[in-house]
Amino acid sequence: MPLRADSGSTANNNVRCIAGRPLFTWSLEQAIASKCFDEIYVVTDSSEICKKVSDEFSSTVTVLDRSAAIHAETSIESAMREFQQRILFDVVCLIQATSPLTRAEDFRAAKHKFFAENLDSLVTVVQSKRFAWTMAGIPINHDPTIYPGHQDFEGYFMENGAFYLTRANLLEDYGCYVGGRTGIHEMAAETAIGIDERTDWIVVERLLLRQKLRLAKAGASQIKVLVLDVDGTLTDGGMYYGPSGEALKKFNTRDAHGLQLLRENGIRVCVISTESSPAVEARMRKLNIDEYHPGVQDKFLLLLELAERWNLALQDIAYIGDDLSDLECLSRVGTAFCPADSVPEILRQAHYVCKHHGGKGAVREVCDLILKVAQ
Numbered sequence: 001m002p003l004r005a006d007s008g009s010t011a012n013n014n015v016r017c018i019a020g021r022p023l024f025t026w027s028l029e030q031a032i033a034s035k036c037f038d039e040i041y042v043v044t045d046s047s048e049i050c051k052k053v054s055d056e057f058s059s060t061v062t063v064l065d066r067s068a069a070i071h072a073e074t075s076i077e078s079a080m081r082e083f084q085q086r087i088l089f090d091v092v093c094l095i096q097a098t099s100p101l102t103r104a105e106d107f108r109a110a111k112h113k114f115f116a117e118n119l120d121s122l123v124t125v126v127q128s129k130r131f132a133w134t135m136a137g138i139p140i141n142h143d144p145t146i147y148p149g150h151q152d153f154e155g156y157f158m159e160n161g162a163f164y165l166t167r168a169n170l171l172e173d174y175g176c177y178v179g180g181r182t183g184i185h186e187m188a189a190e191t192a193i194g195i196d197e198r199t200d201w202i203v204v205e206r207l208l209l210r211q212k213l214r215l216a217k218a219g220a221s222q223i224k225v226l227v228l229d230v231d232g233t234l235t236d237g238g239m240y241y242g243p244s245g246e247a248l249k250k251f252n253t254r255d256a257h258g259l260q261l262l263r264e265n266g267i268r269v270c271v272i273s274t275e276s277s278p279a280v281e282a283r284m285r286k287l288n289i290d291e292y293h294p295g296v297q298d299k300f301l302l303l304l305e306l307a308e309r310w311n312l313a314l315q316d317i318a319y320i321g322d323d324l325s326d327l328e329c330l331s332r333v334g335t336a337f338c339p340a341d342s343v344p345e346i347l348r349q350a351h352y353v354c355k356h357h358g359g360k361g362a363v364r365e366v367c368d369l370i371l372k373v374a375q
Contacts, residue, residue: 024042126187336351
C-alpha cells in the first residue's frame with residue numbers, strides 16, 4: 001500500500017480519520033484479515049504516516065521509506081518499480097487506501113480467480129449501467145437515437161481502483177501493473193465511491209458506519225471476553241457524596257444479571273477502571289467478578305497483558321466504554337460497544353451504539369446482543 005503525505009485533495013489525506021479511524025486502516029485491516037498475503041508492506045514518504053502505521057499494525061505490517069532518488073515522483077508506477085527493486089516477489093497486490101470499503105472476501109475471491117485462470121494481472125471493478133459521453137459530447141457506449149431504458153442496457157464494468165494483482169515479470173518487462181492476460185473481480189456497487197474529493201468523505205463515512213454495525217453483529221459470535229469500563233458505563237457517571245465525604249455510585253441490577261448470563265454461557269467478564277473506589281470494589285465482590293482492575297491509567301496496555309494471559313487475540317475481545325480513556329481499547333478490539341450518551345469520539349469509534357445510556361441498561365443491551373448472536 002503506497003501512502004503519500006500529499007495524496008488526494010486534502011493534506012495528510014491517508015491518515016485523516018474517517019468513521020473514527022485513519023483512512024489507511026480500513027482496507028489494510030481487511031487485507032490482514034483475508035490471510036491472502038505472505039507479507040504486507042506500506043511504502044511512504046512521511047514519518048508521520050510511518051508512525052501511525054506502526055502504531056496500528058506494529059507486528060503485521062512492514063513500513064518502507066521511499067528513496068530520496070524518486071521522492072519527487074508521484075506515480076503509482078514509480079512506487080511499484082522501486083518496491084520491486086527492494087523486495088523479491090512473484091505476485092504483488094497494490095492496495096489503495098482511498099477505497100476503505102474493500103472487504104477481506106474481495107481479496108480472497110480475487111486471489112482465487114487470479115491463480116485459477118493463470119492471469120498476468122487483475123483489476124477490481126463495479127457494474128455500471130450509466131450512459132457515457134466524451135468531453136466533446138459524443139456518445140461512447142450507446143446510440144442516443146435509439147436510447148433504450150436501463151433495463152435493456154447491458155452496461156459495462158468500471159474500474160474502481162480498490163486493488164490490483166500483478167505478476168513480477170509483467171511489472172519488470174513493461175513497467176506497468178495492468179497488462180497481459182487480465183481478469184476482473186467485481187465488487188459491491190458502493191465501492192465505486194473512493195476518497196478523492198472532500199464530499200466523498202461524508203458518503204463513505206456513512207457507509208462505513210453502517211458496515212460497522214453489521215460487523216458488530218458478526219463479531220459478537222466470536223466474543224470470548226467482554227471488558228467493561230465503570231463510570232458512565234456500569235454507572236450513570238454520577239457520584240453521590242455522603243455527609244462524611246464517602247463516594248457512592250449507582251449501578252443497574254439488570255446489567256448485573258446480563259453479566260451473569262454471559263458467564264453462564266462461557267464468556268469471561270472483566271472490569272477496568274481509572275478510579276479506585278470502595279463502592280465499585282464492593283459491587284465487584286457482590287457480582288463475584290474476579291477480573292476487576294482499579295486505578296488503571298493506561299487501559300490498553302493492561303488489555304494487551306490480559307489478552308496474552310488469556311491466550312486470546314484482540315479480535316476475540318469485546319469492549320464497552322464511554323469516554324476518551326476507553327478510545328484506544330475500543331479501536332483495537334474485535335467488537336466495540338458504547339452507551340448512547342458517550343462522548344463524540346467514542347460514538348464514532350464504536351461498532352454498535354446502544355439505545356440505552358450508561359448505568360441505565362446499556363450493558364444489559366450489549367449482553368443480550370452477544371447472547372442472541374451466539375445462540
